[in-house]
Amino acid sequence: MAGIQLNTLRKIYAGNVEAVKGISIDIKDGEFIVLVGPSGCGKSTLLRMVAGLETITDGELFIGDRLVNNVEPADRDIAMVFQNYALYPHMTVYGNLAYGLKNRSIPKDEIEKRVRKAAEILEIGDFLDRRPRQLSGGQRQRVAMGRAIVREPAAFLFDEPLSNLDAKLRVQMRMEIKKLQKELGTTSLYVTHDQLEAMTLADRLVVLSGGVVEQIGSPIDVYEKPASTFVATFIGSPAMNLLPLAKSGNEWKLDNGATVDVKLNTDLSDLILGVRPEDLVIEELSEKFDSGLHTALTVHVVEPVGAESYVHGTIGEGSVDVVVRAPGKLHFEPGQILKVTAKPEKLHTFDTKSGKRIELEGALETA
């Protein structure tokens, strides 16, 4: 087992497409790192460079203390789980699991032992004689996992391994992968575009956008202190509300004139205010607290999802869509006006131009 170190890795594809623009990550031994970002942000490219399936244009890649930039995939001591499983269709399940071991001249009885053990862990023992096309999607997924496990590699690499499964199976496999990874303690690099999957699996998240790292941190850190408006809207569902905030005299005001008293040591005359849907509470429903923000919200659409409802509305002329997370049993009418409020420590501020987070000087106070 080993850590993985990425030092300013870059990838330029033929045709001058720079897919990865100098990414550094220090992955500790046994850590579960999830690369998350929208489609086309370079996640797969980065993972494939680690696997050795894509050449590294620039930068250094260490697995353990070994520089592996020019090492063949088979010699990197990694195992990979592919999105479409990439099982060998002409081999049985047993053959699929054993293939990587046979090629490493591991004795037959040792292969047998490892395959049986992996099959038991993954509950695929009954299918060892079947071929992949005789298996369901979930079973194929397990075989793909098994193929990685038997190798006992320094690291697992996953490229969206669950995205071909249906929603229910996806949740189940997600839990199993996490459990398995903790039991085996194998360093893992996992790619997904699904922020929920990323949050639930990761020890640390790496949020990517356009080939650069937006933020690295634990899921909670990233959720509570998003480093940019990109991260703020990408992580969390429904996405964080972003509202323009402008300075007028000594006060910061929303578009609809509501005052937000942010203490900021800045020369900027405008900002972006961020507040998560669950942090915007309906005033009549909550206990009194020192509020950082008061405003009226005109309800437009309500999305009930059971335990809660997402109330979409606007806060005045030309306002963007604002979402409030409300208890599910309440009833709302379109056109209804709600008073919403938020605790000062739940407010986020970002630079309008760069989208970067600006830390507040302390708690916000009611105007």
Added chain:
Amino acid sequence: MKRVQFSHPLMPYMLLLPQLAIVGVFFLWPAAEAIRASFYLEDPFGFGSTFVGLDNFKDVVSASEYSRTAWFTLIFSAAVTFFSLSIALLLAVKADNVIKGASTYRTLLMWVYAIAPPVAGLVGVMLFDQHIGPLNDLAHALGWNMQIGVNYFDTAFAMTVIAVWKQIPINFIFFLSGLQSVPKSVQEAAAVDCRSSSRRFWTVTFPLLAPTSFFLLIINITYALFDTFGIIDLVLKGEPGNNPVTLVYKVFLDGFRGNDLGGSSAQSVILMILVFALTVVQFRMIERRVHYS
């Protein structure tokens, strides 16, 4: 889906009639005629025929000439099939490594398929031409006094090379598209599992090409046995002499040059049985063949 109804129940049969007539006139009728003729001794001057039972077959099979030709046909077919398949596979693997999904290249290579078969045979014959053939010159330069049409081995060699040469493009295209349909991710999984690329080829890529290879195997055997007639004729320039010929060519020689219609028919019946056996094998194997989805 809506079913299209013909206005008259006989209409579909009418539409099929031209096709059926062609099959009947050009395939079934001659075949039946050949079977009939194989049991008769035809008078060379056209004065009727006598039923002789299996005598034609006995004569054909017991002739030393026939077994010599059969042996040559076997070796020739095996060599043509083996070399045209293996060379085409080698080229396809090399091409596949280069083009990796670049579809322009693929289209360009497809042209080979469109141009090659009719032209390649002629070009091949030209390459071995006694007077202007560069391969003939090359052989002479290397001290091989190649005498096509005179020396048995030299003639056999030229026939084989030309037959292989002509068939490679077709095999190449099929192998290439077969290789391109092997999922990239499966090959990548193999790259992680196995260091040696040749081992990867034989354990993963080649087995996944099995349906293509099997199909080509049958096509090539059929080609070597039957479709090489033209090449052999071109090489021999219509003068077989003591040179090697295949069974199919011998049917032509005995029937039209030797005027032995009964013997020639018996030989073609034997070939028909061979084709029939090949077809049965093919269907059996296809049924049993695993088709990987």
